[in-house]
Amino acid sequence: MSFLSRVMVLKSRAHISAGGRGVGTSLRGGTFESARKRKSGQTRVRVGLIIAGFAVCYCAIGAKLAYYGMLDPESTASIMPADRLMASRPDLLDRNGEVLATDIRTVSLFAEPHKIVDPDEVIEKLRTVLPDLDTRQMYNKLSSKSRFQWLRRQLTPKQQSQILALGIPGIGFRPEKRRFYPGGPTASHIVGFVNIDNRGVAGMERYVDTQGLADLAAVGMTSGQPLEPVRLSIDLRVQSILRDVLMESITKFRAKGAGAVVLDVHTGEVLGMASAPDFDPNDPAAGGEDGWLNRMSNGTFEMGSTFKSFTLAMGLDSGKVNMNDMFDARYPIRIGGYTIKDFHGQGRMLSIPEIFQYSSNIGTAKIADVVGIDGHKDFLTKLGLLTKMQTELPEVAMPGQPREWKKINSITISFGHGVSTTPLQTAVAGAALVNGGKLIEPTFLPRTREQAEEVAKTVIKPQTSANMRWLFRWNGVKGSGKNALVEGFNVGGKTGTADKVINGRYNHDHNFNAFLAAFPIYDPQYVVLTFIDDPRSETDHAVLAGNSAAPMVKEIISRSAAILGVKPRFGEDGTAMLVSY
Structure with missing residues (x-):
């Protein structure tokens, strides 16, 4: 083949090859366009899914934040806000302005565990200042994954200074307020106390919170605000005398407990x-x-023969008994398998004053029998002795009484067995016997006579009250109240020696002794009630109320009467001097 022919063949092949590649390119171009469109659609779907995912995440986060925003801060944080830590409480004052409770500034120690490198080293250093730290508990706190842990609340300034000098990273201090009681235990059951977060737990501290302080603190309206002090009705001087007498009596008689109250009979x-x-x-x-x-x-007790005061008042007020009546107290009363007899039995007919003077169970039971079961129950209810007492203190117990009153119940209740009441409500009912017949609920806040008249309820006749004052005076001079007499202050009252229930039975060797008194009895201004639980003598025998509770009243009145503004009177007409020159 010639050279020319060979060139022509090559051109022909080149033409065919070029034409083939053009067709292929055209075909591949269409396929690429289709793939491009398909990939574009997939991209849009993926972007949409990503956007939707982010939207869902942000919605979930927003919902969670909204949820946390509606929760109380204490449930979403380990530490209260600063305004809660520094929330103020009003000072508590006695009636003369003496401070009973106040706030002081302090600091508390906390740690941020995520900043603690070596918990053991931190504990070792802190123990040089706080040697009573619980090592195990402290290690768990410092090695935890939380970002905040309290280590010790309410440090002294000296402790804070010493810890600062240690230079420990990861720990700090938060300012707080701490409640301080200058009188210590002097008025503890009245004032009460607060918890670690300065919230009232008991006593008048708790009462103040229930009157709106807790609500104000919850919304942060007490932070750094000076609050108006709350003045109480108690006199710190009288309160101190009462506590001294109780502590001395418990030691002297080796008793389980004791109590006393001084109550204004008119307010x-x-x-x-x-x-x-x-x-x-x-x-x-x-x-x-x-x-x-x-x-x-908040304690209920069978008040013993002090209840005879209410039984005699009931009989006199009913009109079925008068001061000149005589009752046969020669023979014991036998009923329901029980024998009722007198401790100081006279074996003869007794007048009303003698029933009171000799504390005759037989005579008192017969007076209750004259009135009747329903009348007896209604009278004690009217005096507030069978219902829960209303006052500011949260700690008030409900009295106990039989589910069904039968004759045997009425008889035993007439002399103070079978019904348990609180000593305070016994004193309140006793005030009604001597103040003209008005029952006035007790208060731990100042109250005027005019304000008292608005809440007073007349429960007995004025003449009945006058008769009871006479009986109280008679018993104070002739009967079991002689050991409570204070020269010049005319103390009258009634003792009560109740056998305690031991293993379901009354035990004569264990007594609950009380004395209900009023002074000055010619025009009573104050009621004083004392009790002592299970006093023992030198021979380890029970002691009667006349030898334990009555002398307590004498000591209280002799030391507090002048403070209370009661002027002594000597002689029959009250004009004589104690010593004649």
Whole structure:
């Protein structure tokens, strides 16, 4: 083949090859366009899914934030806001302006565990200042994954200074307020105490919170605000005397407990009230449960023969008994398998004053029988002895009484067995017997006579009250109240020695002793009630109320009468001097 022919063949092949590639390119171009469109659609779907995912995440986060925003801050944080930590409480003052409770500034120690490198080293350093730290508990806190842990609340300034000098990273201090009680245990059961977060737990501290302080603190309206002090009705001087007398008596008689109250008969104001054992509100845990119990308002007891005062008043007020009546007390009363007899039996007919003077169970039971079961129950209810007492203190117990009153119940209740009441409400009912017949609910806040008249309820006739004042005076001079007499102050009253229930039975060797008194009895201004639980003599026998509770009243009145503004009177007409020259 010639050279020319060979060139022509090559051109022909080149033409065919070029034409083939053009067709292929055209075909591949269409396929690429289709793939491009398909990939574009997939991209849009993916972007849409990503946008939707982000939207869902942000909605979930927003919902969670909204949820947390509606929760109380304490449930969403380990530490309260600063305004809550620095929330103020009003000072508590006595009637003369003496401080009973106030706030002081302090600091608390906290840690941020995520900043702690070596928990053991931190604990070792802190123990040089706080040697009572719980090592195991502290290690768990410092090695936890949380970002905040309280280590110790309410440090002293000296402790704060010493810890600062240690230079420990990851720990700090938060300002707080701490409640301080200058009088310590003097008025502990009245004032009460607060918890670690400065919230009222008991006593008038709790009462103040229930009157709106807790609500204001919850919304941060008490932070740094000076609040108006709350003035109480008690006189700190009288309160101190009461506590001294109780502590001395418990030691002297080796008793389980004791209590006393001084009550204004015309206003219902509590001038002083103490219960022992007690506690120091600056460190309430140290007092234990026995010290926390307010036996005056939150303890119920069978008040013994002090109840004879109410039984005689009931008989006189009903009109079925008068001061000149005589009752046969020669023979014991046998009923329902029980025998009712007198401790100081006279074996003869007794007048009303003699029934009171000799504390005759037989005579008192017969007076209750004259009135009847329903009348007896109604009278005690009217005096507030069978219902829960209304006052500011949260710690108030409900009295106990039989489910069904039968004749045997009425008889035993007439002389103070079978019904348990609080000593405070016994004193309140006693005030009604001597103040003209008006029952005035007790208060721990100042109250005028005019304000008292608005809440007073007439429960007995004025003449009945006059007769009871006479009987109280008679018993104070002739009967079991002689050991409570204070020269110049004309003390009258009634003792009560109740056998305690031991293992389901009354035990004559264990007594609950009380004395209900009023002074000056010619024009009563104050009621004083004392009790002592299970006093023992030197021979380890029970002691009667006339030898234990009555002398307590004498000591209280002799030391507090002048403070209360009661002027002594000597002689029959009250004009004689104590010593004649």
